[in-house]
Amino acid sequence: xxxxxxxxxxxxxxxxxxxxxxxxxxxxxxxxxxxxxxxxxxxxxxxxxxxxxxxxxxxxxxxxxxxxxxxxxxxxxxxxxxxxxxxxxxxxxxxxxxxxxxxxxxxxxxxxxxxxxxxxxxxxxxxxxxxxxxxxxxxxxxxxxxxxxxxxxxxxxxxxxxxxxxxxxxxxxxxxxxxxxxxxxxxxxxxxxxxxxxxxxxxxxxxxxxxxxxxxxxxxxxxxxxxxxxxxxxxxxxxxxxxxxxxxxxxxxxxxxxxxxxxxxxxxxxxxxxxxxxxxxxxxxxxxxxxxxxxxxxxxxxxxxxxxxxxxxxxxxxxxxxxxxxxxxxxxxxxxxxxxxxxxxxxxxxxxxxxxxxxxxxxxxxxxxxxxxxxxxxxxxxxxxxxxxxxxxxxxxxxxxxxxxxxxxxxxxxxxxxxxxxxxxxxxxxxxxxxxxxxxxxxxxxxxxxxxxxxx
Amino acid sequence: xxxxxxxxxxxxxxxxxxxxxxxxxxxxxxxxxxxxxxxxxxxxxxxxxxxxxxxxxxxxxxxxxxxxxxxxxxxxxxxxxxxxxxxxxxxxxxxxxxxxxxxxxxxxxxxxxxxxxxxxxxxxxxxxxxxxxxxxxxxxxxxxxxxxxxxxxxxxxxxxxxxxxxxxxxxxxxxxxxxxxxxxxxxxxxxxxxxxxxxxxxxxxxxxxxxxxxxxxxxxxxxxxxxxxxxxxxxxxxxxxxxxxxxxxxxxxxxxxxxxxxxxxxxxxxxxxxxxxxxxxxxxxxxxxxxxxxxxxxxxxxxxxxxxxxxxxxxxxxxxxxxxxxxxxxxxxxxxxxxxxxxxxxxxxxxxxxxxxxxxxxxxxxxxxxxxxxxxxxxxxxxxxxxxxxxxxxxxxxxxxxxxxxxxxxxxxxxxxxxxxxxxxxxxxxxxxxxxxxxxxxxxxxxxxxxxxxxxxxxxxxxxxxxxxxxxxxxxxxxxxxxxxxxxxxxxxxxxxxxxxxxxxxxxxxx
Numbered sequence: 020x021x022x023x024x025x026x027x028x029x030x031x032x033x034x035x036x037x038x039x040x041x042x043x044x045x046x047x048x049x050x051x052x053x054x055x056x057x058x059x060x061x062x063x064x065x066x067x068x069x070x071x072x073x074x075x076x077x078x079x080x081x082x083x084x085x086x087x088x089x090x091x092x093x094x095x096x097x098x099x100x101x102x103x104x105x106x107x108x109x110x111x112x113x114x115x116x117x118x119x120x121x122x123x124x125x126x127x128x129x130x131x132x133x134x135x136x137x138x139x140x141x142x143x144x145x146x147x148x149x150x151x152x153x154x155x156x157x158x159x160x161x162x163x164x165x166x167x168x169x170x171x172x173x174x175x176x177x178x179x180x181x182x183x184x185x186x187x188x189x190x191x192x193x194x195x196x197x198x199x200x201x202x203x204x205x206x207x208x209x210x211x212x213x214x215x216x217x218x219x220x221x222x223x224x225x226x227x228x229x230x231x232x233x234x235x236x237x238x239x240x241x242x243x244x245x246x247x248x249x250x251x252x253x254x255x256x257x258x259x260x261x262x263x264x265x266x267x268x269x270x271x272x273x274x275x276x277x278x279x280x281x282x283x284x285x286x287x288x289x290x291x292x293x294x295x296x297x298x299x300x301x302x303x304x305x306x307x308x309x310x311x312x313x314x315x316x317x318x319x320x321x322x323x324x325x326x327x328x329x330x331x332x333x334x335x336x337x338x339x340x341x342x343x344x345x346x347x348x349x350x351x352x353x354x355x356x357x358x359x360x361x362x363x364x365x366x367x368x369x370x371x372x373x374x375x376x377x378x379x380x381x382x383x384x385x386x387x388x389x390x391x392x393x394x395x396x397x398x399x400x401x402x403x404x405x406x407x408x409x410x411x412x413x414x415x416x417x418x419x420x421x422x423x424x425x426x427x428x429x430x431x432x433x434x435x436x437x438x439x440x441x442x443x444x445x446x447x448x449x450x451x452x453x454x455x456x457x458x459x460x461x462x463x464x465x466x467x468x469x470x471x472x473x474x475x
Numbered sequence: 476x477x478x479x480x481x482x483x484x485x486x487x488x489x490x491x492x493x494x495x496x497x498x499x500x501x502x503x504x505x506x507x508x509x510x511x512x513x514x515x516x517x518x519x520x521x522x523x524x525x526x527x528x529x530x531x532x533x534x535x536x537x538x539x540x541x542x543x544x545x546x547x548x549x550x551x552x553x554x555x556x557x558x559x560x561x562x563x564x565x566x567x568x569x570x571x572x573x574x575x576x577x578x579x580x581x582x583x584x585x586x587x588x589x590x591x592x593x594x595x596x597x598x599x600x601x602x603x604x605x606x607x608x609x610x611x612x613x614x615x616x617x618x619x620x621x622x623x624x625x626x627x628x629x630x631x632x633x634x635x636x637x638x639x640x641x642x643x644x645x646x647x648x649x650x651x652x653x654x655x656x657x658x659x660x661x662x663x664x665x666x667x668x669x670x671x672x673x674x675x676x677x678x679x680x681x682x683x684x685x686x687x688x689x690x691x692x693x694x695x696x697x698x699x700x701x702x703x704x705x706x707x708x709x710x711x712x713x714x715x716x717x718x719x720x721x722x723x724x725x726x727x728x729x730x731x732x733x734x735x736x737x738x739x740x741x742x743x744x745x746x747x748x749x750x751x752x753x754x755x756x757x758x759x760x761x762x763x764x765x766x767x768x769x770x771x772x773x774x775x776x777x778x779x780x781x782x783x784x785x786x787x788x789x790x791x792x793x794x795x796x797x798x799x800x801x802x803x804x805x806x807x808x809x810x811x812x813x814x815x816x817x818x819x820x821x822x823x824x825x826x827x828x829x830x831x832x833x834x835x836x837x838x839x840x841x842x843x844x845x846x847x848x849x850x851x852x853x854x855x856x857x858x859x860x861x862x863x864x865x866x867x868x869x870x871x872x873x874x875x876x877x878x879x880x881x882x883x884x885x886x887x888x889x890x891x892x893x894x895x896x897x898x899x900x901x902x903x904x905x906x907x908x909x910x911x912x913x914x915x916x917x918x919x920x921x922x923x924x925x926x927x928x929x930x931x932x933x934x935x936x937x938x939x940x941x942x943x944x945x946x947x948x949x950x951x952x953x954x955x956x957x958x959x960x961x962x963x964x965x966x967x968x969x970x971x972x973x974x975x976x977x978x979x980x981x982x983x984x985x986x
Contacts, residue, residue, distance in 0.1 A: 035509075035534055035536070036531060036532065036533075036534060036551075037509075038512055038515060038516075039509060039510060040510055040513075041508075041509070041510025041511065041513070042510065043510075063486065063570040063571070063601070064482065064485065064486040064570060064601070064605075065486045065488070065511060065569055065570045065571065067479055067481075067482055068482065068485040068486055068489065068513075069510070069511075069513045071480075071481055071482065072513065072516075072517060073513065073516075082480070085478050085479065085480050086478070086479045086480070087476050087477075087478065087479075088476065088477050088478075088479045089476060090476065090477065090602065091602040091603075093476050094574055094602065098476065100476075103476030104476065106476075107476065107477075107478050110478060111478075125571075126508045126535070126571040127570065127571055127574065129540070130540065130571060130574050130575060131574060156508065157507075157508030157509040157510040157511060157571075158508050158509070158535065158536050158537055158540065159536070159537060160509075161509055161510070162510070222949045223946065223949060223950060226946060226976065227980050230976060230977060230980065318984075319984065322984065322985070398531075399531070399558065402527070416516070417516040417519055417520055418512065418515035418516045418519050418528065419519070419527065420519065421519045421520070421523060421524060421525060422519065422524070422525060422526055422527045422528075425525035425526070444984060445980050445983045445984045472525060473525050473526065
């Protein structure tokens with residue numbers, strides 16, 4: 020096949036008029052991940068309305084989050100912010116007794132310049148519960164970047180790594196309780212500096228990834244965030260960190276600059292190709308020769324065969340709203356799909372460098388041109404492009420999904436990729452399950468011949 | 476500052492957007508930060524709307540904070556004007572942008588000079604009014620804008636239609652069963668030989684608003700939205716209006732009599748034939764609507780004296796209470812509404828029909844009240860449905876806020892004679908079905924409760940080590956059994972006896 024391949028990678032920038040979730044939505048998955056936390060969103064009715072509608076049923080399950088709803092008096096500074104927050108936090112302590120309260124700053128607190136960072140330490144001291152501040156607002160961030168702001172704030176609270184002292188103490192303790200197990204571990208893992216992974220994943224996925232590294236005899240000493248706030252990992256000089264999600268650039272920066280950690284720049288473990296590349300970047304850092312990865316990746320691809328037949332040669336358009344787009348596109352290209360456009364809210368070329376170069380390599384390998392990457396896309400322009408290109412699949416937000424379907428464009432709702440388990444070798448199938456679902460549905464309904472369901 | 480988990484009515488701009496996107500060819504622009512366009516998702520998902528929602532945001536970001544919106548808002552208005560040629564662009568602030576105190580009215584003035592579309596600024600204060608009130612105001616504002624302009628341009632023909640005709644005001648997007656109600660009202664009015672002049676805002680065109688005064692009078696099916704418009708039309712054009720909700724057989728009759736009165740007042744002037752709807756009311760009530768017969772049937776006897784709690788918007792909560800008490804003989808222990816701004820009217824409506832009245836927009840108060848009363852059934856919003864689930868009390872949803880299941884595809888009006896049937900079904904089905912309930916009491920419950928679904932596989936000598944046990948317990952409950960089975964199947968195939976975490980994930984990959 021003689022296709023002229025454009026090997027240069029360019030990032031365009033549009034107007035930024037696109038649809039995405041407000042970053043405060045991160046409370047929905049983070050409160051579930053960090054079991055002893057309480058999230059307090061300091062904002063207005065609009066924030067509350069978004070949360071209650073976006074999170075649907077979760078609202079009714081007595082969630083560990085709430086709104087501190089600002090009223091007119093708060094906006095015009097007739098009321099004392101500190102007093103207001105103090106009262107609410109004392110009530111939260113009484114009702115829920117969390118190990119940490121996380122204040123989520125919103126657009127309103129930004130505009131009225133409420134000094135959350137200033138008040139938090141004072142109140143923390145007064146009520147005796149750690150209070151973190153994350154400014155996850157729509158003025159600065161999109162959707163998943165909310166998690167980034169929370170984790171960046173949390174990184175400051177990780178204990179200082181004193182790892183030799185610590186390690187010894189632990190071994191002593193373990194001699195009594197987990198005697199046999201500890202011995203086993205000593206044999207299994209290579210002797211290497213500690214590695215902390217950052218990014219919130221469901222417990223099972225986190226443990227799959229840890230297991231994957233264990234196979235290479237690399238030990239994951241901790242996760243940011245951990246299952247409990249009280250179990251935050253130790254950080255510090257000599258600790259290596261690696262991200263598992265593409266939207267964690269602030270957290271990465273904080274870990275490097277403030278916590279003096281070493282960042283391993285790797286592609287993200289999404290898809291078998293990504294997972295392999297991720298492990299292969301980590302191994303040499305610790306002087307480990309990766310074992311059996313090639314075979315493992317091949318086995319996974321083999322098991323995906325049915326799905327690959329479905330997606331092969333189909334085209335995709337990613338409108339962009341959750342920053343997973345580059346990794347997803349890279350995986351889908353490797354699956355044999357053609358990507359027209361990668362829309363993305365924000366592109367940190369340094370943090371995503373390894374992922375971008377893997378995208379480049381993948382495109383060369385698969386003999387396809389590198390798709391255009393559009394930062395801060397403009398939805399109405401994109402819809403025009405979608406109509407021209409008529410892709411087989413548009414990965415898009417819910418605001419556009421139904422209207423596009425009605426016009427005969429098959430869509431996949433992008434937010435599902437944020438909530439589904441998509442990391443590691445074992446979950447590659449889940450990604451394709453999501454991607455192919457609309458294609459399979461369409462196949463089932465094909466004979467009805469009703470593709471465009473709008474009146475002209 | 477107050478602690479809030481949930482609210483009954485949304486922020487003001489949602490109300491404005493609902494009105495704007497109900498009209499045909501009207502575009503709404505929000506002055507809002509990224510992510511505040513969640514309205515589009517709701518409309519697209521809940522209403523399963525096939526068209527792109529005509530609402531976009533003019534994004535407020537850091538630069539706007541520093542330098543103001545400058546040309547941005549005007550550019551966005553003009554861009555929409557060029558791209559979609561709307562008749563009207565409505566600029567609406569959000570709570571965030573309203574504290575920026577930018578002179579949005581000024582942007583509107585500038586844009587309206589250049590653009591072909593009309594441009595107005597939704598005059599709603601985010602810290603004073605909620606979604607419902609804002610919708611009411613915006614609708615009035617739009618109507619006023621077009622009628623005033625028409626007046627100024629002296630294109631005025633204030634002739635009433637020859638035949639009796641009405642406007643229906645207040646049917647709009649994301650309203651509780653509004654589409655079905657609208658269809659039912661059309662049918663009713665056709666039966667009564669009354670023409671429909673205009674229905675607004677749903678599907679209406681702003682250019683047609685100048686014809687509103689041609690109708691003989693206005694119908695306001697839900698008092699939450701439309702009343703302000705009706706009052707304005709009454710004041711400026713002397714148009715009478717009927718704000719009774721035609722819900723339930725008794726109020727239906729009352730509503731039709733009011734229509735009759737209005738029609739006859741005008742026919743006196745135009746010397747047409749007077750109308751008499753009494754035979755129609757009688758026939759419909761006794762034979763078309765099944766509700767009157769149903770509440771007399773013996774099945775309904777079981778409902779006598781059962782206690783209920785009702786909560787919702789003012790229109791629906793009041794009407795359902797009247798139906799429960801007057802038409803079905805059910806006791807209403809407490810009735811409440813979150814429409815605090817309309818509390819006086821509400822109290823007056825339900826006076827003497829219930830033991831207690833609750834006016835609040837705090838769902839925990841409603842929950843506590845329900846827990847305290849322990850009614851046999853609840854009629855409320857989605858929130859009350861969930862409170863009911865927790866307390867094991869059945870609940871029928873009778874009012875917004877709503878969920879996707881409250882946008883049924885089938886025909887489910889709450890208004891009109893078909894509405895009485897639907898409501899009767901809803902009420903009856905919400906109680907544990909009469910006789911069944913009774914028999915269960917006598918025979919001590921179903922005997923099928925204790926069936927334990929043990930999968931056969933668990934006793935074939937596979938050992939889960941402690942780590943894998945723990946791992947399994949972390950898997951969400953709905954998937955756990957499946958994972959357990961699959962893992963064991965995999966282990967058996969491979970001849971593995973002890974299941975470790977590694978085996979679990981190998982099984983997943985092998986699947």
